[in-house]
Amino acid sequence: MAIDVRGLGVRYSLRFTRKTTLHRSFIRLLRRGEGQTTFWALSDVTFKLEQGESLAVIGPNGAGKSTLLQVLAGIILPSAGSIDVRGAVSSLLTLGAGFDQELTGRENIRLAGAFMGMDRRDVDQRMEAIVAFADIGEFIDAPIKTYSTGMRARLGFAIATSVDPDILLLDEVLATGDQLFREKSKARVLELVRAAKAIVLVTHDMNWVTEYCNRAVLLEKGRIVLEGDPADVVALHQEHTARLKAEKAAELERQMAGKAVPAPPRPG
Amino acid sequence: MWSRRRLVRYLVSADLKKKGADTLLGNVWWVLDPLLQMLVYVVLVSIIFARPQPDYPLFIFAAILPWKWFTSSIQDSISSVTSQERLIKQLQFPKIVLPTAAAGAGVVNFGFGLVALAGLLLLFYRDRVTVELLLIPAIAVVQLAFTLALALAASAVNVFYRDIGNLARHALRLWFYLSPSLWGAAQLEQLAASHPTMATIAQLNPFYILFTAYRDVIYFGRAPNWTSLIALLGVSLGLIGLAIFFFKRLEPSFAKVL
Numbered sequence: 366m367a368i369d370v371r372g373l374g375v376r377y378s379l380r381f382t383r384k385t386t387l388h389r390s391f392i393r394l395l396r397r398g399e400g401q402t403t404f405w406a407l408s409d410v411t412f413k414l415e416q417g418e419s420l421a422v423i424g425p426n427g428a429g430k431s432t433l434l435q436v437l438a439g440i441i442l443p444s445a446g447s448i449d450v451r452g453a454v455s456s457l458l459t460l461g462a463g464f465d466q467e468l469t470g471r472e473n474i475r476l477a478g479a480f481m482g483m484d485r486r487d488v489d490q491r492m493e494a495i496v497a498f499a500d501i502g503e504f505i506d507a508p509i510k511t512y513s514t515g516m517r518a519r520l521g522f523a524i525a526t527s528v529d530p531d532i533l534l535l536d537e538v539l540a541t542g543d544q545l546f547r548e549k550s551k552a553r554v555l556e557l558v559r560a561a562k563a564i565v566l567v568t569h570d571m572n573w574v575t576e577y578c579n580r581a582v583l584l585e586k587g588r589i590v591l592e593g594d595p596a597d598v599v600a601l602h603q604e605h606t607a608r609l610k611a612e613k614a615a616e617l618e619r620q621m622a623g624k625a626v627p628a629p630p631r632p633g
Numbered sequence: 634m635w636s637r638r639r640l641v642r643y644l645v646s647a648d649l650k651k652k653g654a655d656t657l658l659g660n661v662w663w664v665l666d667p668l669l670q671m672l673v674y675v676v677l678v679s680i681i682f683a684r685p686q687p688d689y690p691l692f693i694f695a696a697i698l699p700w701k702w703f704t705s706s707i708q709d710s711i712s713s714v715t716s717q718e719r720l721i722k723q724l725q726f727p728k729i730v731l732p733t734a735a736a737g738a739g740v741v742n743f744g745f746g747l748v749a750l751a752g753l754l755l756l757f758y759r760d761r762v763t764v765e766l767l768l769i770p771a772i773a774v775v776q777l778a779f780t781l782a783l784a785l786a787a788s789a790v791n792v793f794y795r796d797i798g799n800l801a802r803h804a805l806r807l808w809f810y811l812s813p814s815l816w817g818a819a820q821l822e823q824l825a826a827s828h829p830t831m832a833t834i835a836q837l838n839p840f841y842i843l844f845t846a847y848r849d850v851i852y853f854g855r856a857p858n859w860t861s862l863i864a865l866l867g868v869s870l871g872l873i874g875l876a877i878f879f880f881k882r883l884e885p886s887f888a889k890v891l
Contacts, residue, residue: 381890386796439725440888456723463720467651476647479640480726 367451367532367563368414368437374445375407375432375587406432407587410446414580419564421574421595423602424584425609430567433584434534437565452531452562455481470505470512470520471496477524491527498553499523519546526553533557535566571599637730644734648709649741663745667697668753678815686817688852691758695851696814696844698746699776703840704805706739710784711791711798718891728884729877732788736781743773750851763854772846772857775866779839782872789883792890812840817848839865 380393380402407429414420422430435441436448438456463480464473474495478488496505499520504512512520535554558564558577568574574581574595581598583590583605591601671694678689686692713735714721714728721728747769754762791797813821813835821841825832835841842865846857 377889378886381793381886385794385890387794387800388796390794435722435888438723440722442885456725463717463724465647465651468647472643472647476640476643479637479643480720480724482637482726485639 366413366449367416367418368412368565369449370413370437370446371411371448372446373407373410373433373436373443373448374405375429375436375441376444377404377406378402379404405444405587407436407584408445410584410587410589412582412589412592414563414565416562418580419558419566419578421578421581421598422565422567422584423569423571423574423581423598424590425606428584429587430584431536432587434536434565434567437532438534450532453528454532454534455525455528455530456534456536464509464517464521466510467508469508470499470501473509473520474524481528483528495520495523495527498526498549515543515546522546522550522553526550526557529557529560531562533561533564535564535568537568571603574599637727640726641730641734641737644730645738648734648738652738660745663742664749664752667694667701667746668749670701671697674815688758688761691753691761692817692848692852693815694750694753695848696812698750698851699743699773699843699847700809700814700840701746702739702743703776703780704809705742706736706780707784707787707801707805708798709739710735710788711801712788713784714788714792714887715795715891721891722888728887729785729880732784732880733781735788736777736784739780740773740777761852761854763850765850765854765856768850768857769847772843772850772862775846775862775869776843778866778869778873779843782869782876785873785876785880789880792883792887808838808840811835812838813844813848814840818845839869 410429410433412420422433424430432441434456436443437450438454439450440456463477465476468476471492474492475488478491483491499505499516499522501512501516501519504516505520509517509520555577564578566573566578578595580593581595582592583598583602585605590605591598671690674693674697675690678693710732713731717728717731720726754766787797787801821832821835824835842858842861846862849855849857
């Protein structure tokens with residue numbers, strides 16, 4: 366068993382957000398007990414992942430997919446339930462997050478290695494492979510601030526995939542860089558998928574899900590709606606998406622119609 | 634924290650590179666900055682009080698030198714965690730390296746201040762050059778310990794209350810004036826005669842101990858009060874322990890709040 370998640374719940378406190386200040390807290394203290402103070406991003410999520418399995422997590426935006434990966438990566442602690450992750454985890458969440466603009470590509474590789482907890486020898490060993498894969502020429506010795514977005518993504522991808530983890534967590538990494546690099550990165554991810562013992566992947570690319578994953582879960586509003594064969598799960602997701610779209614269209618139409626009734630007064 | 638010392642070292646050197654690259658004159662400003670600030674206070678105090686201490690510029694500089702270091706370290710470390718928001722949400726690593734590196738990078742600020750001090754002494758106050766100047770690093774170690782404790786706590790609190798930086802700016806300014814920066818131990822003795830309790834409270838201020846110690850070795854050319862310095866070091870180490878505990882308690886919530 367690689368991953369065992371039981372009754373997992375993640376609660377966010379709305380009391381503290383990135384916008385909280387002493388000033389606001391004071392105001393809230395004055396108008397006590399107003400509004401909701403907590404929010405469950407995930408609730409009662411249970412699944413197991415055996416070695417060699419590849420699990421796709423799909424669902425609409427805000428369903429808790431990324432939160433689930435963050436919990437598996439140990440970035441967020443569960444508020445309820447338990448998780449058991451066996452083996453070294455590597456998370457290829459959004460790439461190039463820790464880049465320092467003033468440092469060169471090479472220096473950033475060392476910095477990223479240190480953040481990931483690699484020792485110096487490990488980093489030195491992987492250096493040339495990373496540089497070769499990123500394939501950004503002389504820019505590797507120039508500060509990151511001179512890079513294009515594509516170059517940054519390539520270097521980020523090269524660093525993130527340089528490790529060989531037991532458990533790989535992927536969050537929408539398949540959509541970086543130009544067409545050519547996308548092909549190359551797809552090949553690299555597949556290589557990792559084959560080498561890793563278990564994979565959890567968040568994506569909107571349904572072809573990838575049916576093609577390369579052997580299991581899938583559909584998350585909606587923080588709960589698992591369906592778990593099972595990728596084809597079934599994708600079908601249900603597409604059904605829900607279509608229904609949601611239809612509902613939204615109907616809602617929009619109603620609004621338009623509602624607006625049309627009290628006709629705006631015409632000048633003259 | 635020890636296991637990630639290489640990470641701290643990288644972060645410190647990255648930070649220094651950034652600061653040096655920001656301005657054209659880079660390092661020159663780091664030397665000039667405390668000198669210019671000294672000049673402002675000299676002019677101000679000379680006008681208001683009319684009869685300052687002898688060699689008043691050096692008297693003030695002995696306080697400005699450590700204070701610049703302290704404030705820049707605290708201000709940098711306050712934002713050290715929140716500025717790495719993206720990384721914190723994507724990678725599990727000991728966040729405590731961030732304020733530690735910020736406080737560590739601040740030491741360089743002090744280094745440049747020492748260059749300014751050397752210039753000041755050699756050009757204008759040659760008769761005040763004494764062997765006691767060599768004791769400055771010992772006092773700096775005590776200050777570093779105290780700074781680190783505050784830096785760790787402040788960086789963690791700033792994740793939850795983003796206006797700590799604003800608050801700190803004003804609190805630090807007040808702290809500077811309440812410490813014997815522009816005034817000295819002589820004024821405190823006068824205060825002790827009329828308000829003994831207030832004088833005692835003033836003496837418990839860590840920067841009363843630090844400023845007095847720096848001034849003893851730089852301005853008066855005499856040994857500092859070791860007893861109070863060692864006491865402050867002990868208290869600071871205790872505070873570091875407390876701050877680490879506090880930081881670790883809050884750390885799991887960082888990724889959620891950011």
